[in-house]
Amino acid sequence: MSSIDPATMAQQLATFDVQSFRQRYTNQAAQYQSKLDALGKVESALREFRTAVNEMNNSSSGIIKNSAKVSSEGIFTASAESNALTGSYQVFVEQVATSHQVSVGMPDSLEPTTEVPVTGSLTLAVGGKELELDLSTLDSDGDGDGKASIADLVSAINHHADNPGVNATLVRSGGKTHFMLSSEETGQTNAVNVSASGTGQAWFDDAFANLNTLSPAKDAVIWIGEKDSGLKLENSSNTFSNAIDGVELTVTKAQQNGELPLTLSVQGDKEGTKEQITQFIDAYNALMSTLDKYSKVDAETNTRAALASDPTLRSIESQVKSTVRGEFAGMRLSQIGIEIGRDGKMKLDSEAFEKAQTNNSTTLETMFNGDNNLLDSLDTLVEPYLQFSSGLFKSRKDALKQNIERIDDKKVALERKYQMSYDRYLKQFTQMNTIMRQMNQTQSLFG
Structure with missing residues (x-):
């Protein structure tokens, strides 16, 4: 057997x-x-x-598309939305908006490594927002020597969380280093105002009291119609969104006095x-x-x-x-x-x-x-x-996911049932196998 x-x-x-x-x-x-x-x-x-x-x-945007064409390129561009009324308009660009840019009256010997005061404060204001920079925070290199450079000041302004919208830069020109401040936005309301106080160093305070304007803060000025007789519109940005219903104008260059207005044509784009x-x-x-x-x-x-x-x-x-x-x-x-x-x-x-x-x-x-x-x-x-x-x-997907989860639970329970059955059968067949070996051994004794 x-x-x-x-x-x-x-x-x-x-x-x-x-x-x-x-x-x-x-x-x-x-x-x-x-x-x-x-x-x-x-x-x-x-x-x-x-x-x-x-x-x-x-x-x-709508189903209807309109196009906007300008009679001459290089002065302004235009785009028309679906609600723009078709027609022809005369536009004269008197002035483009510019951002305020100034050079601070620093000494001619200024270098990126020039030391600046680490006491007092520097106040910068743009467009109603203000940053009062504590100059004692400039000594941030961790050496505790109580010193900071003009380069440290530039970095502190540009990376400050409360920066009101001004960029500080050091520019090398004509063998000299210039400290410049520029507004990030165009328009008169975004002019840069800066002052130093409590530093104890007159040269530093005087430098920010003597600013040289490199680019004035100007609003964009356009006329719908003839210059001086049409409708005058001013905007801090070079983009006019409400000058003509459904039309957006972006000016890039001012026209000269005596030049004729440009023609803007708005028509359906079939x-x-x-x-x-x-x-x-x-x-x-x-x-x-x-x-x-x-x-x-x-x-x-x-x-x-x-x-x-x-x-x-x-x-x-x-x-x-x-x-x-x-x-x-x-x-x-x-x-x-x-x-x-x-x-x-x-x-x-x-x-x-x-x-x-x-x-x-x-x-x-x-x-x-x-x-x-x-x-x-x-x-x-x-x-x-x-x-x-x-x-x-x-809701439908959630219900299906729940059904799949219930099936997974049943599969886990089924695997437990399989293991229990396997263990039971293994025990039974092991016992049977032992009995069969014993029978074989007994039979062999009788030759």
Whole structure:
């Protein structure tokens, strides 16, 4: 009578005891994970769709695109937002904004290593903000010698947490080192004011009392219309955002007295608008393709996608389709050349859309942009699904994750059951094996 391998037999029988459960739990976990992954893909597609919608429906961008052209380059540039009114404007640039830059009246012998006082304070103010620098903090090299250099002062100003918006630099020119202060911002209100006090060293205090202006703090000045007779506008920055509704001007160079104003032309950008529409169509089709991919049932192969017949996906698809087929500002997408084919894809009839651009550009903008119109309605529709704390996708995913965690717990319990069965079988077959050896030994005694 041959012996048996207790470990092998115990493993086979213990595996048989739990095999069906293992397979069931593995299949369930795979199904839950498949649904979780699919929901993540759909959620990402919905977020991308919402982002595309919002990029075409905000204060600076809409479906309608406008262009701004200037009659001559080098004086100012312009860009037009979707709400800009088409027309022609005369603009004269009298003055560009500059930042305040001064040279401090330091001695001609100034070098980066020149020692500065480490008592008293240096006060710098720009645009209503102020820094009072305690000069005793300049001796920060840790040697405790109570000395600091002009280079240390420059570094302390530039790296101070309360710097009001001033840059300090040492510039070498004409064989001399110059200590310079510059405002980070342009305009009169951002002029640099500086003073030293309590240092006990007259040369240092006098230096900051005697500033040489290298560049004055000036506001930008433009005229809408003729200089001296048009509308005068001043700005601390070289960018004018409110001079003309929907138009941003950035001046780069002042004109000479007697020169004529430049002509700024604002007009509709048909190609830019068509590009916006194409992006909307692409965003819609991408969303629908994703919904179809994860919810379809293939009748020919009898295979089902991970979220086949899922009510959430059906609801999203139904609501989005219903919205884009709706009427906004008295018009439908089909009336401006945007159709949804039998395959569910949105398509653009370029000829019909160009005609709508020509005949109904104002209505076209109102149809897509603004409160309760197409893009706003789509954003409102998808918002409940995408809220981080209480969105429908989040709750669905959380439920699936909990199911997977419960399966993992069952797998852990099943492994304990397997080990208990294995130990029991191993003990039984070990005992059996011992009895069989004893029987074999007894039989051998009888030859």
